[in-house]
Amino acid sequence: MIAELGHFALILALLLALLQASVPLAGAARRDLGWMALARRTALGQLVLVSLAFAALIHAYVTSDFSVANVFENSHSAKPLLYKVTGAWGNHEGSMVLWVFILALCGAAVAGFGGNLPAELRARVLAVQGMIGSGFLLFILLTSDPFHRLVPAPLDGRGLNPVLQDPGLAFHPPFLYLGYVGFSVAFSFAVAALIEGRVDAAWARWVRPWTLAAWCALTIGIAMGSWWAYYTLGWGGWWFWDPVENASLMPWLVGTALLHSAIVVEKREALKSWTILLAILTFSLSLIGTFLVRSGVLTSVHAFAVDPARGTFILLLLLVAIGGSLSLYAVRAPSLKGGGLFAPISREGALVLNNLLLTTAAATVFLGTLYPLFSEELGGPKLSVGFPFFDRTFAPLMVPLLIAVAVGPLLAWKRGDLLGALQRLWLAVAAVAVVILIGLYLTHGGPALAVLGLGLAAWVFTSALVEWAERVKLGRTSAGETWRRARYLPRAAHGMTLAHLGLAVTLAGIAASAWQEERIEIVRPGQDLTIAGYALHLDEVAQIAGANFTADRARITVSKDGKLTAEMDPEKRFFPVQQMPTSVTAIHTNLLADLYVALGDSDGSGGWTIRAYWKPLVPWIWIGAVFMALGGLLSLSDRRWRIGVAVRAPHAARAAAAGD
Amino acid sequence: MTRKRRRLLAVLAGMGMLGIAAALVLNAFSDSLVFFYSPSDLKTKAVPQGRMLRIGGLVEEASVKRAGDGKTVTFRITDGSAAVPVTYSGALPDLFREGQGVVVEGRIDGAGEVRAASVLAKHDERYMPKEVVEALKKSGHWQEGAAQR
Numbered sequence: 061m062i063a064e065l066g067h068f069a070l071i072l073a074l075l076l077a078l079l080q081a082s083v084p085l086a087g088a089a090r091r092d093l094g095w096m097a098l099a100r101r102t103a104l105g106q107l108v109l110v111s112l113a114f115a116a117l118i119h120a121y122v123t124s125d126f127s128v129a130n131v132f133e134n135s136h137s138a139k140p141l142l143y144k145v146t147g148a149w150g151n152h153e154g155s156m157v158l159w160v161f162i163l164a165l166c167g168a169a170v171a172g173f174g175g176n177l178p179a180e181l182r183a184r185v186l187a188v189q190g191m192i193g194s195g196f197l198l199f200i201l202l203t204s205d206p207f208h209r210l211v212p213a214p215l216d217g218r219g220l221n222p223v224l225q226d227p228g229l230a231f232h233p234p235f236l237y238l239g240y241v242g243f244s245v246a247f248s249f250a251v252a253a254l255i256e257g258r259v260d261a262a263w264a265r266w267v268r269p270w271t272l273a274a275w276c277a278l279t280i281g282i283a284m285g286s287w288w289a290y291y292t293l294g295w296g297g298w299w300f301w302d303p304v305e306n307a308s309l310m311p312w313l314v315g316t317a318l319l320h321s322a323i324v325v326e327k328r329e330a331l332k333s334w335t336i337l338l339a340i341l342t343f344s345l346s347l348i349g350t351f352l353v354r355s356g357v358l359t360s361v362h363a364f365a366v367d368p369a370r371g372t373f374i375l376l377l378l379l380v381a382i383g384g385s386l387s388l389y390a391v392r393a394p395s396l397k398g399g400g401l402f403a404p405i406s407r408e409g410a411l412v413l414n415n416l417l418l419t420t421a422a423a424t425v426f427l428g429t430l431y432p433l434f435s436e437e438l439g440g441p442k443l444s445v446g447f448p449f450f451d452r453t454f455a456p457l458m459v460p461l462l463i464a465v466a467v468g469p470l471l472a473w474k475r476g477d478l479l480g481a482l483q484r485l486w487l488a489v490a491a492v493a494v495v496i497l498i499g500l501y502l503t504h505g506g507p508a509l510a511v512l513g514l515g516l517a518a519w520v521f522t523s524a525l526v527e528w529a530e531r532v533k534l535g536r537t538s539a540g541e542t543w544r545r546a547r548y549l550p551r552a553a554h555g556m557t558l559a560h561l562g563l564a565v566t567l568a569g570i571a572a573s574a575w576q577e578e579r580i581e582i583v584r585p586g587q588d589l590t591i592a593g594y595a596l597h598l599d600e601v602a603q604i605a606g607a608n609f610t611a612d613r614a615r616i617t618v619s620k621d622g623k624l625t626a627e628m629d630p631e632k633r634f635f636p637v638q639q640m641p642t643s644v645t646a647i648h649t650n651l652l653a654d655l656y657v658a659l660g661d662s663d664g665s666g667g668w669t670i671r672a673y674w675k676p677l678v679p680w681i682w683i684g685a686v687f688m689a690l691g692g693l694l695s696l697s698d699r700r701w702r703i704g705v706a707v708r709a710p711h712a713a714r715a716a717a718a719g720d
Numbered sequence: 721m722t723r724k725r726r727r728l729l730a731v732l733a734g735m736g737m738l739g740i741a742a743a744l745v746l747n748a749f750s751d752s753l754v755f756f757y758s759p760s761d762l763k764t765k766a767v768p769q770g771r772m773l774r775i776g777g778l779v780e781e782a783s784v785k786r787a788g789d790g791k792t793v794t795f796r797i798t799d800g801s802a803a804v805p806v807t808y809s810g811a812l813p814d815l816f817r818e819g820q821g822v823v824v825e826g827r828i829d830g831a832g833e834v835r836a837a838s839v840l841a842k843h844d845e846r847y848m849p850k851e852v853v854e855a856l857k858k859s860g861h862w863q864e865g866a867a868q869r
Contacts, residue, residue: 293813294811294813294814295810295811401726402726404729412730412733413733416733416734416737417737420737420738420740420741423741424741424744424745427745428745431753441755441756442755442756443753443754443755443756443774444753444754444756444774445749445752445753445754446752446753446754446772446825447752448748448751448752449745449748449749449752449753451748452744452747452748452752453741453744453745453748456744457740457741457744580789580790580791580810580811581789581790581791582788582789582790583790632814640814640815641814641815642814643814658811660790660811660812661786663786663788663790667790669790669791670790671811
């Protein structure tokens with residue numbers, strides 16, 4: 061009964077979405093306030109209906125209602141409650157419901173918090189959101205019904221893929237989707253602006269917080285996915301250039317570009333049509349990310365089941381959304397008036413460089429990800445693009461970006477002083493020199509590129525600190541004055557510093573992975589395995605039973621220089637429902653390096669394969685990502701996004717803001 | 721600087737960036753494209769020696785042998801009509817076992833044996849790598865639903 065209610069709610073939501081997509085748009089054209097006001101109500105109504113459907117699906121999972129085909133295929137009665145709930149979106153149909161739920165959430169947020177948007181703009185934005193919603197709801201109802209019933213109802217389900225039964229992965233899809241779908245708001249604003257033919261600083265002020273929020277969520281989502289891969293797959297890799305990873309990286313790259321170009325629109329009213337294009341591209345890449353890979357078109361470890369009927373619909377949906385918005389762009393963009401002029405060496409110039417490099421990098425990733433598909437469809441050979449491709453195209457494009465990220469914030473708007481900026485960065489230059497010299501000395505003959513990477517990280521880190529210190533006049537005036545300046549500096553400025561520091565931290569973590577050590581050996585209980593100065597003593601391997609699995613659990617005591625440092629218990633689990641083994645790795649970290657141990661197979665005569673890795677700085681990859689997301693959140697809390705809030709502006713604040 | 725010159729500069733910068741990207745892509749493409757072969761292809765087609773390639777199929781039953789060092793494994797990959805021996809040294813994915821669909825990436829040595837650099841199995845045992853399914857279909861050994869449950 062409840063499942064039918066969920067299904068019914070989805071149908072009603074579709075009808076509302078169709079209404080929202082059409083009437084407010086016509087209302088905005090006719091300047092009919094009543095018609096425009098409908099957008100708010102339908103957006104809120106959609107949230108209620110889709111939440112109902114989502115709740116109905118989760119209810120079916122929690123109560124293990126196996127008469128619902130989706131539950132039968134992806135759940136099992138003997139499964140911890142958490143994974144019953146998260147199992148709801150661990151499959152194609154459920155993940156689509158989560159998608160429209162987040163979309164409805166975004167739409168309702170625009171309706172709820174957009175009280176001070178001009179009525180026409182709000183109506184058009186919500187109408188575009190309604191169009192996206194209609195497309196997706198139609199897709200769910202026609203090809204991916206999550207509430208399909210089975211008669212007779214099976215006694216028990218097939219269970220959720222054990223690798224998905226993990227707290228890290230449980231929340232990875234929602235964050236990723238929050239990012240993907242969050243960009244839909246920027247997209248809707250862009251399309252609405254194209255219809256209106258007007259883009260101004262106020263428009264950028266509305267778009268930027270949405271972009272920031274989506275970007276933060278996507279950053280966390282990608283980091284969670286990579287962290288999950290790191291600790292579950294059992295060999296310590298954290299990025300594979302797999303199509304799904306690339307699909308999430310592309311909107312992140314272009315979204316990052318959008319984040320920066322929107323600043324230029326807001327501050328200088330330049331780069332308007334470019335920013336619109338980026339907003340369209342970011343969401344288009346999010347759509348491609350959701351679909352092309354999930355639909356199984358590309359071979360990927362993440363693909364859900366393949367269904368040709370879905371493929372056609374997806375292609376159609378992509379064509380309408382991307383083709384339609386780009387056509388609109390082609391027609392309307394030339395009429396957008398260009399804004400303020402600037403010299404190539406200026407803050408704007410640096411942000412343009414940032415944009416060019418980020419979008420080019422995204423383009424190379426796009427090519428590498430989709431080339432196998434093109435090759436096959438055009439009758440060429442079957443092939444795959446290996447990670448050397450990405451290393452050789454992506455990395456060289458990131459180097460100039462990372463060099464520029466240090467200099468850009470020190471340049472003035474309109475016309476900057478490059479030499480002056482570089483002089484102010486003497487400390488950063490010194491830091492780079494120190495790091496590279498120490499690095500080369502300690503690892504002479506080692507990987508020189510990794511040392512260079514660390515140097516680059518030091519460059520970005522120090523220059524972000526220098527820039528911040530200059531703003532608050534650290535050390536040049538009294539501590540009280542510095543404190544006051546720091547307090548009145550816009551939160552967005554602190555946010556930028558934090559995010560750039562995070563970038564440096566992540567980069568250091570990536571660069572240092574070149575020094576990792578690996579040992580794979582057969583060890584018998586009572587024997588030792590040594591790695592990076594640690595002695596790993598295998599005490600025993602015991603059989604244990606979990607909620608829905610059995611496992612071999614090793615007990616390993618780790619000592620360094622004769623001193624006990626840790627106890628580690630890697631497991632090899634076996635899930636009888638799915639007849640599937642998984643690894644639970646044991647990780648001991650001191651935040652400077654991880655000791656990573658996975659239990660392999662038994663050799664049948666008392667010995668066990670133990671895989672041990674020592675990975676320097678690897679936790680920094682995710683710590684840096686958290687910094688980036690926190691920087692984004694800090695920036696999001698800036699007062700100036702809350703339009704209509706009276707700005708409290710004592711002299712100090714004005715002085716600090718002037719340097720902004 | 722006039723609007724026109726600024727636009728020219730922007731276009732030039734964009735073109736320059738695309739040029740650099742194209743150069744990087746072409747340079748990287750020349751040796752990071754990994755072609756896919758089925759075990760039958762290896763028998764019938766001329767396969768470049770020493771080049772990275774991917775081979776997909778099922779791990780042949782009773783072919784997996786582990787060496788005493790705990791990391792070297794030899795096994796055969798089959799598509800039903802032909803099989804090819806593989807040697808691999810490293811961490812195997814959890815889902816690796818006999819009868820399972822896998823894709824190995826590696827080079828062919830002089831003896832026609834594959835020296836694998838990596839072995840890929842899916843996260844989910846329900847789905848086979850697409851290439852494996854097609855290789856099996858081509859050799860006529862694909863059973864609809866058998867691997868998909």
